[in-house]
Amino acid sequence: MADGEASLNLPLLMFIAHRAVENRVLEALRAAGYDATVAQGRVFQRIGPNGTRLTELAEAAQVTKQTAGYLVDQLERAGMVERVPDPADARARLVRITSKGAETVPLSKAVLSEIEAEWTEHLGKRRMDQLREALTMLREITDPYM
């Protein structure tokens, strides 16, 4: 966790790029009147089309159930998600995106596309494809949730 050299290591480079995106998306959401936070976004992002259990959400986002619950509470209060009973398991409830929450999806997607276009512009299509390929493969060995 220490460096000090001129050229940065791979992970740090990923961090830098990722954060830049996160900030852009958040900024756009706020500009549109949705008062989101980074942590909320990280959870929200993992909610599946048919709803996702809290525990699953927690695993995917790699936080504890309590933290996930805390964030979902906020999202629920903001009207972005709702909790509905899970028909398959009475202990569980499904966290689902509400219609209000769904409004943010195309918004985020638009920013993401915009950024992707900028990146492609800067890197060229070939390098972008390679980047995507490498990162996707990397996920196989870095994502404990997979």
Add this chain to the structure above:
Amino acid sequence: MADGEASLNLPLLMFIAHRAVENRVLEALRAAGYDATVAQGRVFQRIGPNGTRLTELAEAAQVTKQTAGYLVDQLERAGMVERVPDPADARARLVRITSKGAETVPLSKAVLSEIEAEWTEHLGKRRMDQLREALTMLREITDPYM
């Protein structure tokens, strides 16, 4: 900041890989008896060989001066860094890695190399080179500190 689809977007993939590395390094440091945190590491990582001003550190790590100060306080209390007067400016002080702090550098580097080796194993050298190239170029447009 919302998805729900099967394949993940580029930034999220970066986040996943980056976090995996961060955890591995932190784990190794803790195993060696250094009780570090993520936030401390992010600041520590940016300290230059001849020391770095708090304000610079804050900029590089993209946190406020207060946050940087708070984290440096902790690192200082832990004996990992020291603050020395900046000969060039009496207002400023340079945050420098102490000899104790320096012990962690090869430790982190070792883990980083290990991970890089694993990645190269999984991706192949060609793709690793492409990954590095793409990320380095990306930094040019995503790092506000550059």
Add this chain to the structure above:
DNA sequence: GACTTCAGTACGATTCTCTGACGAAACCTG
């Protein structure tokens, strides 16, 4: 010398996160 800028600190508030403990439902296993 007066004004402005910059380095760092102090204080207070908020957000995020964890550990530990718990109740209730579901799943096993004999």
Add this chain to the structure above:
DNA sequence: CAGGTTTCGTCAGAGAATCGTACTGAAGTC
């Protein structure tokens, strides 16, 4: 099916990280 175990989610409490506002003192400007 009764008893034990696991799983889903919550509550309570605490610590870490972060920010905004405001301040002190040193540099730089003119």
